[in-house]
Amino acid sequence: xxxxxxxxxxxxxxxxxxxxxxxxxxxxxxxxxxxxxxxxxxxxxxxxxxxxxxxxxxxxxxxxxxxxxxxxxxxxxxxxxxxxxxxxxxxxxxxxxxxxxxxxxxxxxxxxxxxxxxxxxxxxxxxxxxxxxxxxxxxxxxxxxxxxxxxxxxxxxxxxxxxxxxxxxxxxxxxxxxxxxxxxxxxxxxxxxxxxxxxxxxxxxxxxxxxxxxxxxxxxxxxxxx
Numbered sequence: 431x432x433x434x435x436x437x438x439x440x441x442x443x444x445x446x447x448x449x450x451x452x453x454x455x456x457x458x459x460x461x462x463x464x465x466x467x468x469x470x471x472x473x474x475x476x477x478x479x480x481x482x483x484x485x486x487x488x489x490x491x492x493x494x495x496x497x498x499x500x501x502x503x504x505x506x507x508x509x510x511x512x513x514x515x516x517x518x519x520x521x522x523x524x525x526x527x528x529x530x531x532x533x534x535x536x537x538x539x540x541x542x543x544x545x546x547x548x549x550x551x552x553x554x555x556x557x558x559x560x561x562x563x564x565x566x567x568x569x570x571x572x573x574x575x576x577x578x579x580x581x582x583x584x585x586x587x588x589x590x591x592x593x594x595x596x597x598x599x600x601x602x603x604x605x606x607x608x609x610x611x612x613x614x615x616x617x618x619x620x621x622x623x624x625x626x627x628x629x630x631x632x633x634x635x636x637x638x639x640x641x642x643x644x645x646x647x648x649x650x651x652x653x654x655x656x
Contacts, residue, residue: 432649433629437656441478441617444653448615449482451651452558455611459557460492469559469601470519471498471570472511475615479560480519490526494553495519498561499571499589499600500532502539509596532586532599539588539599546599550585559609563616567624567637571600575635579603607645614642617655625652 438444452468459466470476497511505512512531520527530549536542561569571589572579578587581602591597606612616625628639643650 431643431646433643433652434649435652435654437654439656441475441655444615444617444655445475445478446482448479448560448613448653449486451613452479452483452560453486453488455558456488456493459610460489463554465492465494465554466557467494467496467554469496469498469556469606469609470515471560471562472500472514473562475562475617476514476560477518479615480515484519484521484524488523490524493524493527494530495527496530496550496553496556497532497601498559498569498606499598502533502542502591502597502599504535505531505533538590539597540590542599543586543588546586547584550601550605553585556605556609558611558613559606561606561612561614561642563614563621563624563639565620565624567628567639569614569639569642570603570606571598572603572638572641574638579635579638579641603641603645607642608647610648612642612646612648612650613653614650615653615655622654622656625654 456466500511501509503510534542534545563569578589581587585605587600587602589598634641
């Protein structure tokens with residue numbers, strides 16, 4: 431597994447580069463296999479990437495987009511990652527892409543997990559996965575100490591509600607790490623310190639990002655905004 435690290439002065443430069451890299455990988459996948467699968471994260475930063483990626487010259491009708499994780503809220507909710515993707519990525523030519531949601535309308539992610547698993551199981555291997563990270567070292571919705579960190583079977587894991595966060599659905603670590611190409615984008619000195627710790631041996635239950643580097647089967651591109 432190769433890790434390629436790049437540093438950028440601002441989010442605009444990093445987002446422009448990441449959008450171009452994602453488009454290149456999706457284009458190559460379409461050329462090689464006739465279709466491409468992209469998995470993306472939510473949060474504040476992705477909107478910068480999505481507005482650039484949607485303008486890339488791609489055969490979007492051959493692209494399927496899904497989510498790395500999702501809060502268990504309707505797609506009309508302000509905190510929905512699906513809403514973020516629909517508002518910022520699936521616009522213009524990119525609206526032709528297929529979208530596979532994680533949220534299915536059930537009362538909880540535990541109830542929705544079987545149907546979500548069935549939706550995701552129909553997807554081909556993820557060609558490109560775009561990840562962020564939290565200040566506690568989580569990626570996707572794989573948080574320190576949570577049982578979802580140890581799920582090794584299937585495509586998705588239900589993440590129960592806690593006093594600190596709403597319930598969520600997350601792709602499993604093996605599914606994410608089997609992607610043909612992984613991208614991690616983060617900013618700030620605090621997250622850079624967490625990243626550096628994650629590159630050292632240790633318990634992934636304490637620092638989940640370590641699991642990414644343990645399980646990744648293909649190159650990981652790390653884009654840091656200083």
